[in-house]
Amino acid sequence: MLYIVPTPIGNLADFTFRAVEIVKQVELILAEDTRTSSLLLKHYNIQKPITPYHQHNEHKIVSHLADQLQAGKTMALLTDAGTPGISDPAFLLVRECVKRNIKVVCLPGATAFVPALVNSGLPINRFCFEGFLPLKKGRQTLFKKLAEEERTIVFYESPMRLVKTLEECIQYFGAERQCCVSRELTKMFEENKRGSLREVCDHFIAKGVKGEIVVVIEGVS
Template sequence: MKPASNPEPGRGFMIGQAPMRAKQLEPALYLVATPIGNLGDVTLRALEVLAASDVLACEDTRVTRVLLERYGIRRRTTAYHEHNAADAGPRLIAELEAGKSVALVSDAGTPLISDPGFRLVDAAVNAGIKVVPVPGPSSLLAALAASGLPTDAFFFAGFLPVKNGQRKSILTEMTTIPGSLIFLESPRRLAASLAAMAEVFAGRPAAVCRELTKAFEEIRRGSISELAAHYESAGAPKGEIVICVGPPAAGTEARSQDDIDKVLLSLAAEMPAAKAAAEAARMTGGRKGDLYRRLLALRDDGQQA
């Protein structure tokens, strides 16, 4: 039996041993979702677009090269990422305005989620260029679906700030969001973020989803306090991490004084008292003067203790 030949460079791909020819694309910016781990999760449409686009822009060309080689796609690639977006973006818009098709991919999952693709899409929309989504894998939806938490309403919060006070402030603002919360986090900051969540979201169910679709996939469920205690003792895990936290219980009342005190002290650890009181007023709806006096009282109590 004669072995199958490779598809035409730049215009085809392989499914098993079968060469496939991609259809010609109309000029547009294509946002192509790629696998978050398991290369078998790529869609046929994504492969067609990657093979047929005039320009293939990648967050990291080395990462995308692995996917291209897996499916026999022989393409030149160009880099588009956070550090070169100011220069690379206008060049890609120029290609689009010249009537070419441009495919944009991130390292994994759907473009624009925690990457600079938004700027390119914004520029394309403002220039009247067609933007075409090519949907597929997403770590956010995969984690939420497997978490066991409510999926009817959810809020994606991305990565939390590094500083603990800012982290707690952001989390406190989310306490009344009527849906599940989804966060991305790095292994080395996981324990600190979970500890902050345990303070702010005490009692809520949660899940830590790690290495989704990969060989060492792990989904650990429990209360946010249980998860915080586990990773505090177990240390930093390896791999990509998504944290899902359940919504507030039905009938949850306004923040308690204890919650407000925690917000005040967290903010005051990183900014002057007056500014901390103003920020806490914005977050809680309280009066700046009352919160300022409360902060001074808390500090006095702390010094006397």
Template sequence: MMGKLYIVPTPIGNLKDMTLRGLEVLKEADFVAAEDTRQTLKLLNHFGIKKSLISYHQHNENGKSQDLIDLLEQGKNIALVSDAGTPGISDPGCVVIRECIKKNLNFEVLPGATAITTAVVNSGLDTTGFTFKGFLPRENKDRTAVIEKLKNSQETLIFYEAPHRLLNTLQFLLDNLGNRRMATCRELTKIHEEIYRNNIKDVIEYFKDKNPRGEFVLVVEGKTDEEIEMEQRSSWENMSIAEHIRKYINEGLSKKEAVKKVAKDRNMQKSEVYKHSIEL
């Protein structure tokens, strides 16, 4: 009989956020695979759980994934945990999950703590859609390539960041996204939890003279309808009405469609705009 892999979220700060079901799995599993065995040992000791620990992190994930698969095929049940939050989110858990899918092995993902949802709800920004990108790359050209794909998104953007890179990353976001609204979420669920909501410029000023500590989640407003409207307006506001119509025709619209779109852009009657299209 095959074993089963359990993906077990662990608290992101407050140990009381450990779920009853998560504790049950940790108690009953044959092994616990951990990103940092020292960190996980503290968690297990806190709840009086004694288990054999397997080190499983980004530097040994490929070799260790096979070891975990071998144990599952031998009928052993394994609980996979990260240092904090849900395994598979910005950590190597996704590698062994893919292997389980590939080999048709049983696994189960338990719901539980994650900094992403805690931060986005705390931010007060739009939660109907959001994009999580984890840590931005260190190299400027690499992170510029990432932000280029995101800057026109109207979804709320979520990033992780370390305290020593906070100001640099905030300035990068300001330079590339403009002065959008955002929330910085520090030490979530811990004693010194801090949520600071403001525009990016003011957030930079707030942290400039501080010595920020703890892990940060940065939640940034997506591009607003007003920004999009202003950008669209700037693309035609210096054109004549005829040039404006020609612009849309060159983009592939029929004359009729172009006239309709120009009338909407300029808040004019279609009949008035049409007069300027006769010569086109």
């Protein structure tokens, strides 16, 4: 059996009781970064074999891991923060397990875009999640498509690119389109900056940007 285990996005107390129990039971932990996961496991006094599973090796080892799972081994997949598969590795292994009829159990838990979306103050009955936007190829085409999107738009961004991306959003969506930028969710210096794209962009130009970022933008009227 393969368990997909969400990990805290900042506050270690957001690791669920069930997640702790599952990780203590499995025979092997797959970790996006073994150093990051080791800190979490140490905090909860969990000692289990741990091996790397990330975007640079997943294509090479997915069949081998599936073979072990098919033979009866139980594993838990953890990423550095949030739910595996949401802009993090998981899809290839889950797809292989489904293909082989290996049971996959995904635990509910932390993910960054949900609290950012809920506390944005923008409509959340319908939304589209874009993960990380493409850096070059297809970026302009995507912006043009999103400019006509009626649902609330959610995506992740790095602090180094936030201002540039907000300026591009102004170019394609208009300066008055409402948005919310959430930064450092669940951490001590959590910030949710709401306003028009122009207001929010100017705020971060003046203040600077640090931490993990989620951008939420209202859809076109």
